[in-house]
Amino acid sequence: MSLTISIDAMGGDFGSKVTIPASLQCLAANPNLTLILVGDELILKESLTQALIDYPERLKIQHASQCVEMDESPSKALKNKKDSSMRVAINLVRDGKADACVSAGNTGALMATARFVLKRISGIDRPALISTLPSIHGHTYVLDLGANVDCDAKHLYQFAMMGVEVVKAIENIKNPTVGLLNVGEEEVKGNMQVKAAAKLLAASSLNYIGYVEGDSLNAGSKKIDLIVADGFVGNIALKSIEGAVKMVANSLKKSFSSNLISRLTGLLAYPVLKSFKESVDPRLYNGASFLGLKGLVIKSHGGADALAFETAIHIAEIEVKQQVTEKIIKKFEAIAAEKADL
Amino acid sequence: MSLTISIDAMGGDFGSKVTIPASLQCLAANPNLTLILVGDELILKESLTQALIDYPERLKIQHASQCVEMDESPSKALKNKKDSSMRVAINLVRDGKADACVSAGNTGALMATARFVLKRISGIDRPALISTLPSIHGHTYVLDLGANVDCDAKHLYQFAMMGVEVVKAIENIKNPTVGLLNVGEEEVKGNMQVKAAAKLLAASSLNYIGYVEGDSLNAGSKKIDLIVADGFVGNIALKSIEGAVKMVANSLKKSFSSNLISRLTGLLAYPVLKSFKESVDPRLYNGASFLGLKGLVIKSHGGADALAFETAIHIAEIEVKQQVTEKIIKKFEAIAAEKADL
Numbered sequence: 001m002s003l004t005i006s007i008d009a010m011g012g013d014f015g016s017k018v019t020i021p022a023s024l025q026c027l028a029a030n031p032n033l034t035l036i037l038v039g040d041e042l043i044l045k046e047s048l049t050q051a052l053i054d055y056p057e058r059l060k061i062q063h064a065s066q067c068v069e070m071d072e073s074p075s076k077a078l079k080n081k082k083d084s085s086m087r088v089a090i091n092l093v094r095d096g097k098a099d100a101c102v103s104a105g106n107t108g109a110l111m112a113t114a115r116f117v118l119k120r121i122s123g124i125d126r127p128a129l130i131s132t133l134p135s136i137h138g139h140t141y142v143l144d145l146g147a148n149v150d151c152d153a154k155h156l157y158q159f160a161m162m163g164v165e166v167v168k169a170i171e172n173i174k175n176p177t178v179g180l181l182n183v184g185e186e187e188v189k190g191n192m193q194v195k196a197a198a199k200l201l202a203a204s205s206l207n208y209i210g211y212v213e214g215d216s217l218n219a220g221s222k223k224i225d226l227i228v229a230d231g232f233v234g235n236i237a238l239k240s241i242e243g244a245v246k247m248v249a250n251s252l253k254k255s256f257s258s259n260l261i262s263r264l265t266g267l268l269a270y271p272v273l274k275s276f277k278e279s280v281d282p283r284l285y286n287g288a289s290f291l292g293l294k295g296l297v298i299k300s301h302g303g304a305d306a307l308a309f310e311t312a313i314h315i316a317e318i319e320v321k322q323q324v325t326e327k328i329i330k331k332f333e334a335i336a337a338e339k340a341d342l
Numbered sequence: 343m344s345l346t347i348s349i350d351a352m353g354g355d356f357g358s359k360v361t362i363p364a365s366l367q368c369l370a371a372n373p374n375l376t377l378i379l380v381g382d383e384l385i386l387k388e389s390l391t392q393a394l395i396d397y398p399e400r401l402k403i404q405h406a407s408q409c410v411e412m413d414e415s416p417s418k419a420l421k422n423k424k425d426s427s428m429r430v431a432i433n434l435v436r437d438g439k440a441d442a443c444v445s446a447g448n449t450g451a452l453m454a455t456a457r458f459v460l461k462r463i464s465g466i467d468r469p470a471l472i473s474t475l476p477s478i479h480g481h482t483y484v485l486d487l488g489a490n491v492d493c494d495a496k497h498l499y500q501f502a503m504m505g506v507e508v509v510k511a512i513e514n515i516k517n518p519t520v521g522l523l524n525v526g527e528e529e530v531k532g533n534m535q536v537k538a539a540a541k542l543l544a545a546s547s548l549n550y551i552g553y554v555e556g557d558s559l560n561a562g563s564k565k566i567d568l569i570v571a572d573g574f575v576g577n578i579a580l581k582s583i584e585g586a587v588k589m590v591a592n593s594l595k596k597s598f599s600s601n602l603i604s605r606l607t608g609l610l611a612y613p614v615l616k617s618f619k620e621s622v623d624p625r626l627y628n629g630a631s632f633l634g635l636k637g638l639v640i641k642s643h644g645g646a647d648a649l650a651f652e653t654a655i656h657i658a659e660i661e662v663k664q665q666v667t668e669k670i671i672k673k674f675e676a677i678a679a680e681k682a683d684l
Contacts, residue, residue, distance in 0.1 A: 188415060213578070213581045214579065218589040236555070237579060238556065242556070244559075244582070246560065254618075262617075265610055266614070271603075272607050275600070279593045279597065
């Protein structure tokens with residue numbers, strides 16, 4: 001199956017220095033993939049002279065005269081940057097010229113622009129960011145990771161509905177387990193939104209297993225396929241985990257360099273430490289999908305390097321192939337039809 | 343300075359099997375410390391025959407006929423367990439017979455009981471749980487870790503005021519830096535409560551440095567002395583960090599046992615790995631103080647072992663010595679006086 005992905009080539013902390021090598025890696029890996037790199041034509045053409053010869057059909061450049069700054073406010077970007085690489089890349093999805101868009105640009109601007117250009121799927125009040133986190137059981141899908149800071153029970157319910165479609169499509173799991181992030185597993189625990197959402201989820205067709213605590217994101221007692229949270233909480237949990245992993249890695253490095261003997265031990269242990277480092281490499285988990293719009297947008301970490309950005313493009317490839325957006329649209333059409341039948 | 347601490351000897355997953363050895367360690371370490379172990383007299387006396395001879399003055403047993411179960415609802419514990427080891431241990435603080443109480447019992451019941459028995463300090467609407475988290479800069483104080491699930495801006499402001507008194511007293515820092523946990527550092531980010539709290543903090547006398555993200559708990563770009571959060575968010579961040587550390591430790595263990603060579607390397611690296619393990623040992627961070635009441639209560643992790651419970655007792659010793667409760671009372675009296683002057 002051939003597929004086309006638009007790349008916001010100027011987005012992120014490093015712009016085309018990262019997006020170009022990542023794109024070329026993906027083109028080499030997947031002969032069915034076409035990429036449209038969006039950005040300053042002059043800069044892109046100069047860096048892509050050889051690549052355009054190597055991939056005459058599968059590598060395209062789309063000019064965009066502007067660039068959204070990393071600290072620009074979403075509303076300003078939306079108003080003043082109508083020819084930004086981000087906006088044009090998303091337009092290509094709306095116009096059916098690309099199946100998905102990947103950007104490492106300013107998160108707020110990306111979400112506002114995607115929402116404005118692509119529009120919401122009928123039945124979904126708020127789009128949400130979903131990604132996987134590594135866990136001792138493999139990995140866990142989590143949403144919302146920060147698209148919404150004030151969610152009510154209905155939003156959490158819709159997040160669960162969307163997230164389950166992603167897990168089903170990508171992981172090929174028939175009836176994914178769904179947990180609701182909370183401060184305790186007992187029924188009495190939680191704030192009002194969570195308690196109300198628990199009722200909706202328990203009454204739904206989903207395989208809802210109840211409340212789960214923060215440690216379930218990476219190391220719960222059992223495997224949970226999908227964990228649902230308010231975007232405020234989800235984002236803080238995600239960043240807390242990033243910080244914890246960084247701290248532990250830092251401690252490990254310190255322990256292996258505290259004196260000559262430990263440094264020598266570190267040299268001996270290098271292959272093992274390398275394999276360990278790879279097993280918790282956050283770059284292999286880069287890329288959150290913005291769900292709930294009539295088109296797919298993948299948000300890469302702003303500071304992503306080429307390997308991390310490559311991961312984000314791979315996520316786009318998989319989600320396009322598995323028709324994630326189409327499945328969410330269908331699901332919410334079915335929910336609407338059920339309601340109409342009542 | 344001599345001080346007396348009451349111990350809920352029956353609380354936690356392991357009861358007196360953990361609380362007794364931890365108590366004896368603390369008595370041995372601090373000749374100024376008196377401990378009152380509260381619980382079933384028969385059980386305690388049997389295990390403490392020798393210890394009562396060793397510490398005739400400094401080890402006391404206070405009988406309590408009941409025990410709060412780990413899954414008992416706070417309201418039921420409050421109503422039906424008036425002679426529980428938890429309740430009696432807290433009563434001792436109220437009656438001036440102990441300077442602080444340490445319990446590994448049911449968190450909800452402990453907080454409800456402490457609130458009921460000790461009463462709030464004037465000016466504080468909600469007590470909060472504070473603890474330190476390890477960080478690449480040393481450690482960071484964080485509150486609220488789960489005493490409150492729905493906080494408004496005024497509550498967050500009061501948490502900051504209380505937390506700063508703790509940091510000042512214990513760390514001997516004159517003007518601790520205070521951050522507010524949020525989904526981004528920019529002013530436009532956050533939910534309504536956080537934005538309103540930011541305004542209160544910016545206008546206060548505190549050394550408020552602005553919003554901080556989740557990774558600042560363990561690995562921010564700069565040292566922050568105190569991070570303030572809603573109890574729902576704080577608890578989920580804390581547990582997420584616990585899970586992340588567990589996952590990384592698990593990966594490391596796996597890497598060092600994947601084959602014969604890596605196992606041999608692991609043996610060679612054992613001393614280094616041991617020192618690393620100690621540097622991130624969560625038991626050395628056990629014990630959260632319940633602030634805002636007219637008496638000090640320290641909550642230990644329910645699953646704490648003797649070393650972890652010992653840490654919680656040490657926290658009580660330090661906070662009594664540094665007169666944390668008295669300093670919070672004074673601070674809020676000063677705030678009230680200022681308001682009256684206006």
